[in-house]
Amino acid sequence: MKMKVKFNSNEIEFPEKKTIMDYMKENNEHIAGICKMKELDPYGSCRLCLVEINNRILPACSTYPRENDIINTKNEVVIDIRKSAIELMLSDHFGDCIGPCNDGCPSKSDVQGYLALAANGKYHEAVSLMKKDYILPATLGRICPAFCERECRRNLVEEPLAIRQLKRFVADYDLERGAWMPEIPPDTGKKVAIVGGGPAGLSCAFYLRIKGHDVTLYEAMPELGGMLRYGIPEYRLPKDILRKDIETVINTGIHVKTNTRIGEDISFNELQKKYDAIFLGIGAWKSRKLQLEGCEMPGVMDAFDFLRKINLGEKVEIGQNVMVVGGGNSAMDVARTAKRLGSNVIVTYRRTRNEMPAEEKEIEEAEEEGIEFNLLSNPLKIIGEENVNQIELIKMKLGEPDESGRCRPIACDGTNYCLDIDNVIFAVGQSSDRELLDKIGLKYSVMWADYDKTTYETNIPGTFVGGDLALSPSTVIEAIATGKEAAIMIDVYVKGKLPQYKEALQKPWEHLDEIERDEELMKLVLTYRSYNHWKKVTEEDYKDRERLNRVKTKNLLVEERIITFNEVEATFTEEEAIKEVNRCMSCGCLDSFECKLRECAKLYNAKQDQYIGELHTDPIDDSHSHIILDNNKCILCGRCVNLTHEIIGEGLIDNLNRGFPTKNGPPSGIQMGEVKGDFIGSFVDICPTGAFASTTPFVKNGPWDVISKPTVCNNCGIGCEMNIDIYKGFAINVSSIDNSWNYGLVCDKPRFDRTWEKNIKKPMKKSRKGFTEITLNEAKSIIDKHKKNLAIVLAPDVTNDEAIKLKEFSEKHGFKIGAVFNEGVSTAKITDIPKSKRIKLDVSLSDYPLLKPFLHIAKKQGAILTNDSYELAILNAPAKPEKVPTLIMHKGLNEIGLLELKFGKVPKADNYLLIGAMNKKFKGFTISMGYNENADLIIPIPAWISRSGKIVNTDGRELEVKKIFDDMSIIEILKLLF
Numbered sequence: 001m002k003m004k005v006k007f008n009s010n011e012i013e014f015p016e017k018k019t020i021m022d023y024m025k026e027n028n029e030h031i032a033g034i035c036k037m038k039e040l041d042p043y044g045s046c047r048l049c050l051v052e053i054n055n056r057i058l059p060a061c062s063t064y065p066r067e068n069d070i071i072n073t074k075n076e077v078v079i080d081i082r083k084s085a086i087e088l089m090l091s092d093h094f095g096d097c098i099g100p101c102n103d104g105c106p107s108k109s110d111v112q113g114y115l116a117l118a119a120n121g122k123y124h125e126a127v128s129l130m131k132k133d134y135i136l137p138a139t140l141g142r143i144c145p146a147f148c149e150r151e152c153r154r155n156l157v158e159e160p161l162a163i164r165q166l167k168r169f170v171a172d173y174d175l176e177r178g179a180w181m182p183e184i185p186p187d188t189g190k191k192v193a194i195v196g197g198g199p200a201g202l203s204c205a206f207y208l209r210i211k212g213h214d215v216t217l218y219e220a221m222p223e224l225g226g227m228l229r230y231g232i233p234e235y236r237l238p239k240d241i242l243r244k245d246i247e248t249v250i251n252t253g254i255h256v257k258t259n260t261r262i263g264e265d266i267s268f269n270e271l272q273k274k275y276d277a278i279f280l281g282i283g284a285w286k287s288r289k290l291q292l293e294g295c296e297m298p299g300v301m302d303a304f305d306f307l308r309k310i311n312l313g314e315k316v317e318i319g320q321n322v323m324v325v326g327g328g329n330s331a332m333d334v335a336r337t338a339k340r341l342g343s344n345v346i347v348t349y350r351r352t353r354n355e356m357p358a359e360e361k362e363i364e365e366a367e368e369e370g371i372e373f374n375l376l377s378n379p380l381k382i383i384g385e386e387n388v389n390q391i392e393l394i395k396m397k398l399g400e401p402d403e404s405g406r407c408r409p410i411a412c413d414g415t416n417y418c419l420d421i422d423n424v425i426f427a428v429g430q431s432s433d434r435e436l437l438d439k440i441g442l443k444y445s446v447m448w449a450d451y452d453k454t455t456y457e458t459n460i461p462g463t464f465v466g467g468d469l470a471l472s473p474s475t476v477i478e479a480i481a482t483g484k485e486a487a488i489m490i491d492v493y494v495k496g497k498l499p500q501y502k503e504a505l506q507k508p509w510e511h512l513d514e515i516e517r518d519e520e521l522m523k524l525v526l527t528y529r530s531y532n533h534w535k536k537v538t539e540e541d542y543k544d545r546e547r548l549n550r551v552k553t554k555n556l557l558v559e560e561r562i563i564t565f566n567e568v569e570a571t572f573t574e575e576e577a578i579k580e581v582n583r584c585m586s587c588g589c590l591d592s593f594e595c596k597l598r599e600c601a602k603l604y605n606a607k608q609d610q611y612i613g614e615l616h617t618d619p620i621d622d623s624h625s626h627i628i629l630d631n632n633k634c635i636l637c638g639r640c641v642n643l644t645h646e647i648i649g650e651g652l653i654d655n656l657n658r659g660f661p662t663k664n665g666p667p668s669g670i671q672m673g674e675v676k677g678d679f680i681g682s683f684v685d686i687c688p689t690g691a692f693a694s695t696t697p698f699v700k701n702g703p704w705d706v707i708s709k710p711t712v713c714n715n716c717g718i719g720c721e722m723n724i725d726i727y728k729g730f731a732i733n734v735s736s737i738d739n740s741w742n743y744g745l746v747c748d749k750p751r752f753d754r755t756w757e758k759n760i761k762k763p764m765k766k767s768r769k770g771f772t773e774i775t776l777n778e779a780k781s782i783i784d785k786h787k788k789n790l791a792i793v794l795a796p797d798v799t800n801d802e803a804i805k806l807k808e809f810s811e812k813h814g815f816k817i818g819a820v821f822n823e824g825v826s827t828a829k830i831t832d833i834p835k836s837k838r839i840k841l842d843v844s845l846s847d848y849p850l851l852k853p854f855l856h857i858a859k860k861q862g863a864i865l866t867n868d869s870y871e872l873a874i875l876n877a878p879a880k881p882e883k884v885p886t887l888i889m890h891k892g893l894n895e896i897g898l899l900e901l902k903f904g905k906v907p908k909a910d911n912y913l914l915i916g917a918m919n920k921k922f923k924g925f926t927i928s929m930g931y932n933e934n935a936d937l938i939i940p941i942p943a944w945i946s947r948s949g950k951i952v953n954t955d956g957r958e959l960e961v962k963k964i965f966d967d968m969s970i971i972e973i974l975k976l977l978f
Contacts, residue, residue: 020060030512035637091611094632099588104151107481109133116702125728141168159550169572185212193275198226200467201281203483216255284430284468294382303427319422326427327356350409456486531601551580591690623673634691649856678849681751717890719953747849759943791816791909795916796892799949819903821895822877828885836872897952
């Protein structure tokens, strides 16, 4: 039956007995909500699903409309109320969404994630995560200013983590051992021109190419790299490293045209006709000049021309005494290069050392190399006849701060003085090519392009900018970040979606339904919209943290540095890198990619500090070996309490206290480590904010954006459907599948025991001291001696598909074959339990934990456990069905499947080949594919997550085991050995 209601100004037919939330979800209408669990009646605690019905504000999760109701789910009032509800939660949420290091990176890279990968020895995978957000990691590992380190929380302990040097180690390792390369999707048919082969252009080209677009890169110089190649000295950035780094970009399939200048070799109009979009990353190659008397004199140079000639291998004539004017990194590069050419070098800067924009490391190394600093001085004129002989300067003092935040330098009258010099090299900044910008009609202010700060699009439709042309002279990582972001917008543009996406990105709360229905837009909004919650911490919060000295890099000796262009800084050894990466405190939330509260904050533009008041700060409970409870992140949604009380029936978590001090946890006085239950890990699955988190067996956990792959649990005969969460080629955890036959319930055995990942990679021979690893050839020789009168024995976890192939294998070799299983076929389903009123239970629930929630639900509906007049029997195999519907429980996953395939029991033989998980002893020489302490020879077996096939579970349900990792199959291994 349906009724008429007015829904967001539209008259519709609304199903009776359906809540507004259920209707909206079915119709892809956005509705916020965190607390609702589909198995239970609405709880209504989060207050995020509020809607307006007949001018009243009600929760959508529990409201059933009536005929002629007027419903509004997205007017201003509703949006503001939801936003307030989010902000109230945020006001008492004490945690960091991401590591502060991530936020410090201009490209917003997952620093914490790739450091965790590095800590686990996953170096190629760490590089692949870096390249999700920036290119050229080996280059950045040498010359990046490491904004991330400035934000590192170890600054509150002793020294920041050496993130740049760790990046360098990982990237060099990757380049030396076969660089990680991305998969390129099929061609989209769209063509994009990139003008400029510097960091921004290379970045934009790369991120467009990995989306499948046809990309052509135009570069005016003979080689790619821009200022990286022509403006940074070899001792800081070896050109061989840069070349290899750039090859990982170009080898994705990018077309390159060097020595091609726009406006000369090809016109901008030609590009517009030929390509669907254009990116301008032409940099800032015009040097700024001070208007001083004598500036045109021989011996006066600008920094870029000087460095370009050096990097091109051209001879540069400079005198014995060189003055470099400027205080940035380019000034340091010029000064240190001139020193290596044999000159005495003075750096003149008009402010103090504290105001110098150059990195501290560059200044320190320049000082070490004997470069003199002439501070609070400014040049007035250059003196000489045919060549430079002197420079006149004036002393300066600092006044009030200017627009840069630094104190304005003021000349001190009457303090003029002169110094004898042979050359002056100005390093006072660069600008873009205004002539080119005028020629193509691109609007700019001063010397930098005008562009839309959301989309990077200019006044010329389809033309986008990045790098120094957009930012003014900036760092390499900042230029790369703009290239990546522009590529994202160009991708949207060539798909014809830029106008609507721009609006949604700027004001997502006004486009919630469009975002809900468009997966690509949702992903873009959640990536692009920044909401990061921060704990307010001080040194006091880390007073008990162990002090660990930062690993120092080894530099060339100064006396060698000043006579050579060899690289100054050495790369970490692996030992040094591991030691340093383990200083990382993993500040960011491990649930940052899944957190529903953070998602809501982004969509509704919520603020962390909108409401300020008392804040819960509870100690983190990490007493459990597999689960962490951080009540500081809990929003009291009640999902964990409802799960353990209403669905599972274990009652492990309660609402403790009343009013503001309320929190969720085990009964007072008990920690999580003391809690006993079979579904503790399920709290992680249903927690929306990361208050419950899993530990893993890895050296360091990361906030990894996992992909969930479905399979079947191999711990008992029930065969629960579950996910294996994988990341970068390795398995992280188990999680539940909402729409599984087992209702998304997975016990702790697969979560904590991780039997699904256990494999054997090398053969082992039994000896007096246990088992000793041997080679495959040695194992083959042993097997050859024991092939006569051999019987293959299948364990009850062998899938039907594997069993059929093993039978064919046995027939081919003349081997006997049998299987280990117990008799007994069920005449009932596990899902029949809640429908029964009188149940005979003759099994241990610890053997079959999934029975627990089904029995709990049955008891809530009035069922009793009894041995008299029962209507459902639950028995252990071996057993025969009783007259009433009977569940016969098997411990082996596929015992029923092997029964249905009509395998016999284990035949007698002199030699046995056991396949699968069993620890049985046989009278005869025993070869076991899988660990068996009674075996004489153990041979390799793939992990459960590398196997596949159908199984039939204990209640006769056919399920599909899916191969998650592509390792050798059981049959392939046997063919190697037999």
